[in-house]
Amino acid sequence: MGVRPKAVVLAIAGLDPSGGAGLAADIKAIASLEAFCAPVISAITVQDTRGVRAVRPVEPGLLRAQLEVVLEDLRPEWAKVGVLYSAENIELVVSLAREHGLKLVVDPVLRAGAGQPLLAPGALEALRDRLLPAAFIITPNVREAAELSGLKVRGPEDARRAAKALADLGPEAVVVKGGHLSGHEAVDVLYYEGRFYEFARPRLSTDAHGSGCVFSSALAALLALGRPVPEAVREAGDLAWESIYWSLSIGRDRPVAEPIGRLLNEAERYRVLEEVRAAAEALEGQPELARFLPEVGTQVAMALPRPKGPEDVAAIEGRIVKARGRPRAVGPVRFGASSHMARLVLAAMKHDPNVRAAINLRYDPALVGALQQMGLLVASFDRSREPPEVAAVEGATLPWALEEVVRACGGRVPDVIYDLGGMGKEPMIRLLGKSALELVERAKRAVKLALKA
Secondary structure (H helix, E strand, O other): OOOOOOOEEEEEEOOOOOOOOEEHHHOOOOOOOOOOEEEEEEEEEEEEEEEEEEEEEEOOHHHHHHHHHHHHHHOEEEEEEOOOOOOOHHHHHHHOOOOOOOOOEEOOOOOOOOOOOOOOOOHHHHHHHHHHHOOEOOOOHHHHHHHHHOOOOOOOHHHHHHHHHHHOOOOOEEEOOOOOOOOOEEEEEEEEEOOOEEEEEEOOOOOOOEEEEEHHHHHHHHHHHOOHHHHHHHHHHHHHHEEEEEEEEEOOOEEOOOOOHHHHHHHOOOOOOOHHHHHHHHHHHOHHHHHOOOOOOEEEEEEEOOOOOOOHEEEOOOEEEEEEEEEEEOOOOOOOOOOHHHHHHHHHHHHOOOEHHHHHEEEOOOHHHHHHHHHOOOOEOOOHHOOOHHOOOOHHHHHHHHHHHHHOHHHHHHHHEOOOOOOOEEEEOOOOEOOOHHHHHHHHHHHHHHHHH
């Protein structure tokens, strides 16, 4: 007997062969919330990250057959509705929803992100007059809200007026998504049961393909899971925001929203912790390394593949220090244990996402020579050139230094960065690489070469 899902959600939408929007986004978003997605194809598109080239609606009889088998067998209570394209298919979905008591989350898609129409002639009237009144909640973006309400929508106050006007058409709730509203924050506006709710998030510069699909399908899943409407809207917005933050550059134009980025990141946490622990143990097993431990101690740090900040970089709490002539880790490995090394790793990842780890060692000319002998790219920076405004900010020195050496290396992140110290600052060597264990092996080899010199 299989495990029963927490909820089944019907997704009625178009097929995007580039995998960015429509059913591809719906399936990932719904699954990421531990619900089960039953995908029904309503239209077939010819599109990529640059835009839509053609749309063909599924013939009404075939659409009906898909819907009826899912409704009869899986019995979903909630459905996300995306592109239906034709007036006939809009009428069909409305009829079956009423017949089966299906609650609809309607994403009233009028055009593709690049501007191509996704409604056949005459279908706009069917969408406004038939589909919207049959919906429980609708999720227009700013442009769709303006076109459907006939109002100008530029800021949150305009969005509130448009949401109220659209609610007057019949849906129980309206969310005007704030991605295209003016201002430093993206503000989603919900109108529900006579009240307005606003959900603000930092505005992202990326315009990710499929983020609107992620929002509406996630909202359908959350409502199916029993979340109250305001809470469901907030959580759906959070997932859509994260899908943009973790978007993938897979084609020649717009990046693709990635709703499972959070799951992939969380799945990496255990592996990163174990790798840093293994790296620390390997360093403890090298007594000859004690000579190259700096006075402040050696740190080993490694980031998740998609870090948001220092809290997503694992390191040794208390560092590795010399104890009875041998390297010893003072504390456990945890995320957020080293702000300084974390900032260095995060700065490196902006230039090369594969450079996720760092280790620091005491400066020694023989060790620098050994690292160069190994064929590694070695670069240095001069602390005396650090701008006062950078020096005044705690933790800003290493990101500044990273930018300095990357420019000097023609845009490449070097394998090794060292400096000769400064007032109250110990000279230091820092190794950068793909993984903590990789850096340990480099450090061990460099130490052996340095001791022979």
